[in-house]
Amino acid sequence: MNATRVSAAVVVVLTSIATAFAASEPPAGATSCSGCHPANAGVQSPVPPLAGKNAEEIVAQMQAFRTGQRPATVMDRIAKGFSDAEVQAIAAWYAQRH
């Protein structure tokens, strides 16, 4: 009985450790960005990487794209597909990455 309880406790601990390895789901839309914004170094592209960028800066640029204040070839039309809250969540997620 005691042994069962101990092994059950071990399983609980192991399960929580294992769950800790799993990355939480990224905010809606976030994972699509790396189709164009390089996730790794050494890629030949004029498009800037997003990981590690200041979240407020990403939010400001997305707003500028959406209003047309910043000229764009494609980001104007993509920015219009996201709400303020969604942009903030994506920006915070990228700001934490490196």
Add this chain to the structure above:
Amino acid sequence: MTGQRTSRRTVLTSAAALATSAVFFARPAIAQSAPRVVIVGGGFAGASAARALRRADPRIAITLVEANQTFTACPFSNGVIAGLRDLTAQQFGYDKVAADGIAVAITAANAVDPATRTVSLGNGQRLPYDRLVLAPGIDLRWDALLGYTEAAAEQMPHAWKAGEQTLLLRRQLEAMEDGGVVVMAAPNNPFRCPPGPYERASLIAYYLKTKKPRSKLIVLDAKDAFSKQRLFQNAWAELYPGLIEWVSLSKGGKVTSVEVATKTLITDFGSHKADVANVIPPQKAARIAEIAGVADRTGWCPIDPVTFESKLQPNIHVLGDATIAGGMPKSAFTANAQAKVCAFAVATLLRGETPAEPKLINTCYSLVAPDYGINVAGVYRPVNGVLTEVEGSGGVSAADAPRATRALEATFANGWFDTITNEVFG
């Protein structure tokens, strides 16, 4: 099962390294119970899904099943046809994918048994799965155009799966006399890469204009409208005046049969004899989708827009060109974006939790000339079970953009190819 064992060992090693703890070695039963995901198809969708799933949860035992040692990318392969780049620039291996701790099995997937949750491989193995991801791409419908068989494609290439077919079409163009007639046949929707036939027409026109200027290109189309149509047609008038003739469905453009011996394409309105013929036939999800029971009567695969799980078979997810994905076009960008959403959803489901509603982006560049790019983009979300473009977002490049912007877009297009292939294979 060698691949499986290697995978588990790699997973164990990396998991233990992360935990900086030996408990995983002390409890092999945990490794035994690690969820198993099998991914069939190593293109933009499948290879992206494998890598994203590894990031989402390092404990999952992932096997990627792909028939070919080397992947040949379709995006930018029109540039190979026009002699602008080598086929090797399109080719990628799976070494880096395997280095992520993903078991890569280079063999065909011959059968899927949803009842026992196993995949039968060409090498005789049977792989059990908790969840299966099918990213098989397309098959060409050899029964759609009378006379257009696999043998006919050796004379009148489709070049709609990149590789030898791409090189065959290129060689035929190179061998053609100046003053020759190139005839293309474009299919009705849906098909892989909606703007692809028109980018191809553009770059073949570029080749003809620079190398064989007395030649002509006729595009016979089974539809009355196509992706980025106004942008393409404006650019054709500007760059290739008089060179490209586009024949719509209502003007008699739908090819119904071909005569291989004379390289003739036949429509209900007449026939067109070609010096070089490029026949892009109607398509469907690749055969394994049908075998697994995830394709419907249209030949394509209905999916749940949150998890990409098949609407026809539980525990099987479908990605990329094979899917019915609402407003999302069958592009490499779409495949990659879907794969990343699906991977996190699969990891969430395997933890017994419910995935959140996603948003997905598509961006798709076409080159009208090496220094002239245009794009279409869209943002999508599930609405009533269908991936639907977010109102007010998306659309195509500005119709009145200056040439400097077109040149910038060509640079972005090249950057996109390097970025996405690096994320998927690099």
